[in-house]
Amino acid sequence: MRNFHEARWDEPVIFKLSRKGERGILVPKIEAEIEREVGDVFSGLPDFMVRKTLPALPEISQMRVLKHYLRLSQENLGADLNVDIGQGTCTMKYSPKVNEMFVSNPRAADIHPYQDVSTIQGTLEIIYRLDLMLREISGMDRFSFQPGSGSQAIFAMASIIRSYFMSKGEERDEIITTIFSHPSDAAAPAVKGFKIVTIYPDKNGIPDIEALKAAVSSRTAGLIVANPEDTGIFNPRIKEFTRIVHEAGGLCAYDQANANGLLGIARARESGFDMCFFNLHKTFSTPHGSGGPACGALGVREELIRFLPVPIVEKGENSYYLNYDLPDTIGKVREFHGVFPAVLRAYSWIMALGAEGLKEVAQVAVLNNNYIMNKVLKIRGAGISFPETRERVEQVRYSWSKLTEETGVTSEDIIRRMADFGFHLWTSHHPYIIPQPFTIEPTESYSKDEIDEYVDTLKHIAEEAYRDPELVKNAPYNSVIHKIDRPEDFDDPKKWAITWRAYLKKRGEDHKDTN
Amino acid sequence: MEEAHPYIPNSAPDVKKEMLEAIGVKSIDDLYKQIPEEIRLKGRLNLPESLTSELELRNHVLSILNKNADPGDYKSFLGGGCWNHYVPAICDEINHRSEFLTAYAGDPYEDNGRFQALFEYESLMGELLDMDVVSVPTFSWGQSAAMSLRMASRITGRREAIVPDVMSRERFLLIKNYCEPSMKIRTVKHDRETGMIDLEDLRNKISGDTAAVYFENPAYLGFIETGGKEISEISHEKGGMVVVGVDPISLGVLSPPGHYGADIVCGELQSLGIHQHFGGGLGGFISSRDDEKIVMEYPLRLFGTTKNSRGEQVFGDVAYERTSFAKREGGKDFVGTMAALWGITAGVYLALMGPKGMNEIGKLIMQRSRYAMKKMGEIPGVTLPFSRSPHFKEFVVNFDRTGKRVKEINRRLLKDKIFGGLDLSEVFPENGQSALFSINETHTYQDIGFLVERLREAVS
Numbered sequence: 001m002r003n004f005h006e007a008r009w010d011e012p013v014i015f016k017l018s019r020k021g022e023r024g025i026l027v028p029k030i031e032a033e034i035e036r037e038v039g040d041v042f043s044g045l046p047d048f049m050v051r052k053t054l055p056a057l058p059e060i061s062q063m064r065v066l067k068h069y070l071r072l073s074q075e076n077l078g079a080d081l082n083v084d085i086g087q088g089t090c091t092m093k094y095s096p097k098v099n100e101m102f103v104s105n106p107r108a109a110d111i112h113p114y115q116d117v118s119t120i121q122g123t124l125e126i127i128y129r130l131d132l133m134l135r136e137i138s139g140m141d142r143f144s145f146q147p148g149s150g151s152q153a154i155f156a157m158a159s160i161i162r163s164y165f166m167s168k169g170e171e172r173d174e175i176i177t178t179i180f181s182h183p184s185d186a187a188a189p190a191v192k193g194f195k196i197v198t199i200y201p202d203k204n205g206i207p208d209i210e211a212l213k214a215a216v217s218s219r220t221a222g223l224i225v226a227n228p229e230d231t232g233i234f235n236p237r238i239k240e241f242t243r244i245v246h247e248a249g250g251l252c253a254y255d256q257a258n259a260n261g262l263l264g265i266a267r268a269r270e271s272g273f274d275m276c277f278f279n280l281h282k283t284f285s286t287p288h289g290s291g292g293p294a295c296g297a298l299g300v301r302e303e304l305i306r307f308l309p310v311p312i313v314e315k316g317e318n319s320y321y322l323n324y325d326l327p328d329t330i331g332k333v334r335e336f337h338g339v340f341p342a343v344l345r346a347y348s349w350i351m352a353l354g355a356e357g358l359k360e361v362a363q364v365a366v367l368n369n370n371y372i373m374n375k376v377l378k379i380r381g382a383g384i385s386f387p388e389t390r391e392r393v394e395q396v397r398y399s400w401s402k403l404t405e406e407t408g409v410t411s412e413d414i415i416r417r418m419a420d421f422g423f424h425l426w427t428s429h430h431p432y433i434i435p436q437p438f439t440i441e442p443t444e445s446y447s448k449d450e451i452d453e454y455v456d457t458l459k460h461i462a463e464e465a466y467r468d469p470e471l472v473k474n475a476p477y478n479s480v481i482h483k484i485d486r487p488e489d490f491d492d493p494k495k496w497a498i499t500w501r502a503y504l505k506k507r508g509e510d511h512k513d514t515n
Numbered sequence: 516m517e518e519a520h521p522y523i524p525n526s527a528p529d530v531k532k533e534m535l536e537a538i539g540v541k542s543i544d545d546l547y548k549q550i551p552e553e554i555r556l557k558g559r560l561n562l563p564e565s566l567t568s569e570l571e572l573r574n575h576v577l578s579i580l581n582k583n584a585d586p587g588d589y590k591s592f593l594g595g596g597c598w599n600h601y602v603p604a605i606c607d608e609i610n611h612r613s614e615f616l617t618a619y620a621g622d623p624y625e626d627n628g629r630f631q632a633l634f635e636y637e638s639l640m641g642e643l644l645d646m647d648v649v650s651v652p653t654f655s656w657g658q659s660a661a662m663s664l665r666m667a668s669r670i671t672g673r674r675e676a677i678v679p680d681v682m683s684r685e686r687f688l689l690i691k692n693y694c695e696p697s698m699k700i701r702t703v704k705h706d707r708e709t710g711m712i713d714l715e716d717l718r719n720k721i722s723g724d725t726a727a728v729y730f731e732n733p734a735y736l737g738f739i740e741t742g743g744k745e746i747s748e749i750s751h752e753k754g755g756m757v758v759v760g761v762d763p764i765s766l767g768v769l770s771p772p773g774h775y776g777a778d779i780v781c782g783e784l785q786s787l788g789i790h791q792h793f794g795g796g797l798g799g800f801i802s803s804r805d806d807e808k809i810v811m812e813y814p815l816r817l818f819g820t821t822k823n824s825r826g827e828q829v830f831g832d833v834a835y836e837r838t839s840f841a842k843r844e845g846g847k848d849f850v851g852t853m854a855a856l857w858g859i860t861a862g863v864y865l866a867l868m869g870p871k872g873m874n875e876i877g878k879l880i881m882q883r884s885r886y887a888m889k890k891m892g893e894i895p896g897v898t899l900p901f902s903r904s905p906h907f908k909e910f911v912v913n914f915d916r917t918g919k920r921v922k923e924i925n926r927r928l929l930k931d932k933i934f935g936g937l938d939l940s941e942v943f944p945e946n947g948q949s950a951l952f953s954i955n956e957t958h959t960y961q962d963i964g965f966l967v968e969r970l971r972e973a974v975s
Contacts (some may be wrong), residue, residue: 003585010827013631013635014638023869024868025603025868027604027879030882033960034816034886034960035885038885038886041881045690045741045905048774049739049905050768050771051768053768054870054871054874055643055767055870057637057639057868057873059529059869059870060867065863069632069859069866072628072631074537074628075610075626076615076618076625078613078618079615079617079619080616082625084617087620090620095616096522098569102576102580104611104668106587107583107586111583111792112591112597112793113794114597114937115930116925116933116934118584119583119584119929120737121583122582123583123793125582129563129579136561148656151850151851159963172617176609182849185845186843187839187849188849189844198843217672223907230856236551238756239554241547264559264560266550266556270555287616288619289615289618290616290632290856291619291651291856292853292855293797293856331688331690331691331692332657332692333692334689334797334961335683335686335689336596336794336797339795344576347576351565351575352522352565352569352572353565354563354567355565357516357565358562359561360516360520361522364525364526365524366546367525367531367535367538368534374538374539383896393549419625422624424624424626426620430841430842444522444523445524447525449531457909468678476625480623482823484823485823485824487823489819495821496817498805498819499638499648503648509726
């Protein structure tokens with residue numbers, strides 16, 4: 001096992017670094033000419049609008065601010081340091097560094113969304129080219145890059161579904177999803193006013209087609225599902241699913257946030273979908289940024305283009321331009337044009353791979369996944385969801401329920417112990433349909449040796465659980481902090497503290513050690 | 516593939532063979548059995564030829580990017596929700612770190628740094644806003660405003676919101692699409708002289724159905740809405756809430772909205788140390804006082820702190836059961852990936868600036884924009900419709916009396932490598948040929964002089 005210890009800087013909360021009078025950065029002084037001309041700029045304001053006491057921000061010199069954040073960064077494992085295969089469903093692949101050079105280029109970083117289009121032709125060309133590529137990869141006819149994530153793309157799809165039926169004068173208010181599709185496939189359409197109908201799997205882990213048949217009606221507005229689902233199981237009857245929903249008059253929307261196992265293998269169009277979205281921060285390599293900024297690239301068929309959020313990029317005879325003129329547009333789901341850095345990185349990533357490379361990505365991701373499954377199932381106490389179905393695409397939802405029964409050690413205990421070896425592991429979305437869950441998605445980015453090390457560590461911890469369960473239950477020991485043994489503090493309104501000032505007010509005992 | 520791709524370690528033929536043998540299958544195709552033939556892609560994707568060497572890839576991508584004008588050659592006076600404020604070097608240094616850039620959803624142990632940095636972001640924003648609760652970032656100001664209005668709707672049990680009739684079109688369309696059909700968004704008129712909310716019209720429109728009145732400070736057209744106290748009183752009297760959108764870079768000099776009655780404060784982070792990125796630099800925040808009724812309606816993750824029994828300061832999710840991660844459609848709106856990295860960055864910015872920096876930059880921006888207003892107002896035929904109101908960094912300039920259209924003027928300015936003000940003539944036709952100019956700490960005395968001189972030529 002790796003002899004690991006994460007950085008433990010014991011770095012105080014930033015307010016404790018404050019020393020009166022220190023400065024982190026200075027701003028320019030006002031020119032004398034301007035000061036003379038404008039006089040007191042606050043005189044026109046009512047008294048209550050002028051801030052009387054300065055915000056109680058800390059006063060810290062520049063290098064100390066830098067050091068503080070560098071130390072915090074060392075107390076974090078990004079995909080660049082971790083073998084980040086334990087964050088199933090999130091496709092933690094390599095984000096090539098050359099792409100970071102592009103997004104930092106002033107021609108990409110320092111441009112304004114309302115600049116004259118003649119000065120942003122390069123940006124529009126990249127957006128247009130990525131649109132063409134994703135059309136080919138999905139079989140859809142047009143993409144919008146406005147949604148800032150998968151959830152926002154799902155919300156945009158739900159908005160399009162609503163506008164579509166309004167334009168037809170039909171009242172339909174139900175969205176069908178499956179329990180192993182992402183929680184936002186249920187939550188985002190609910191914001192748009194839809195009632196959510198959730199289909200559960202049959203005994204083989206495949207969404208129950210009889211339940212779908214029973215669910216569809218004249219109220220069905222649409223289907224929003226992932227495939228493969230969180231279990232890694234691909235619904236082989238997906239075309240029948242979309243047919244059933246279409247026959248009931250609904251639209252079919254595909255959550256392809258994670259399409260990593262399917263690039264060049266199967267597309268949304270052939271499965272019968274009317275819309276889909278890709279998370280550029282998952283399948284198309286753009287870094288996850290600790291949770292965004294990101295992009296849910298939204299693709300639709302020809303007949304739905306008129307509903308897309310505006311503007312979309314068009315190619316004219318000699319130049320690219322922005323088209324705001326879509327007759328039934330849902331308007332905006334995010335200001336401006338979405339997250340251009342994600343678009344730029346995704347374009348570059350696809351260019352580095354081409355058609356053959358994308359298919360290789362998918363195939364190696366699936367190879368890695370099956371290789372891991374084979375090894376994990378040999379670990380004492382580890383099991384798999386829906387054991388009758390061994391075919392898995394790019395990820396697998398596993399279970400420690402046997403291990404928990406036999407040792408009392410839970411999935412969460414094992415996750416904490418993984419941190420002692422420099423690894424992260426994740427359970428699953430809620431509710432935990434699969435008891436004591438864990439989800440592994442290796443992507444194409446990690447070597448066999450890295451994968452072996454990860455799985456060997458899981459095996460080692462499972463053995464520890466049988467030998468010395470307390471050792472695992474009290475982990476971690478070599479991480480940044482030790483076990484959070486008062487989690488109830490986060491749920492108690494009298495104790496929860498969402499800012500440092502709230503903490504000082506509520507938990508006065510700590511107040512004395514601040515200056 | 517004959518040659519291993521640098522991004523795909525196990526594309527090396529020998530490794531692949533070894534792994535297939537370990538699984539006990541002959542080819543990778545055998546692992547795709549569950550995908551029926553009828554939906555398989557026939558043939559190969561039709562994509563451009565790949566550029567597998569990094570050198571060729573770099574040249575190719577730069578050749579396209581170089582079709583953009585070099586922003587260093589231009590003076591930009593564009594704002595309207597995305598601004599060219601100065602970005603301190605340390606902001607970029609931190610958000611480029613692999614550890615933050617490539618992290619995602621780790622636990623508070625191996626990812627303690629991300630939890631602490633985001634908790635500190637909330638805390639620093641809390642001081643700036645004078646509020647005890649601040650969320651992990653949303654996508655943008657518009658998203659924050661929309662979510663805040665739905666929070667107000669759930670808290671009050673009412674289904675209507677009133678917003679100003681002059682606000683960012685982008686933001687308005689977003690709010691409308693996000694809140695409908697469960698809420699109705701109505702607009703309140705503005706005073707033609709000051710731009711501010713017409714209190715008479717507000718009194719007429721507000722009712723027992725009003726969940727919240729929403730307004731912004733500074734307002735979209737740059738003036739400072741000084742009617743905040745009255746607006747809040749009017750809404751509170753009817754049992755409604757007050758949601759205020761704010762540009763946080765103003766808060767070193769202007770009162771935080773909670774001081775004039777705001778119950779929920781939202782706004783945009785991009786002005787705090789984040790590049791424009793063609794609008795990709797946006798990130799939003801939502802904040803409030805620490806009232807359980809309000810906190811339990813936040814859809815977003817809220818990172819909190821406590822100590823473990825060893826006395827270590829630890830961080831974690833507050834009231835996670837609220838969220839759609841826990842409850843799917845039973846949670847509050849939805850939560851997910853939004854703009855966490857910009858939250859960390861805004862925290863770095865506030866830590867660098869400190870109380871004095873925020874105060875000085877606010878004053879500097881007000882002085883420079885006031886100066887630019889004054890000088891532009893002296894150009895024959897150029898008027899400043901709302902100039903009797905105090906302004907922060909943006910202001911409306913009207914060209915009707917010059918007989919020139921904003922489009923023409925901006926085309927002329929572009930030749931001098933100036934991005935003129937944002938054309939408002941199509942969005943707000945009642946203001947005639949008007950443009951929104953944005954002035955901040957990056958615009959020097961000379962820059963403003965250059966703009967005024969060229970504008971004088973352009974309108975004559």
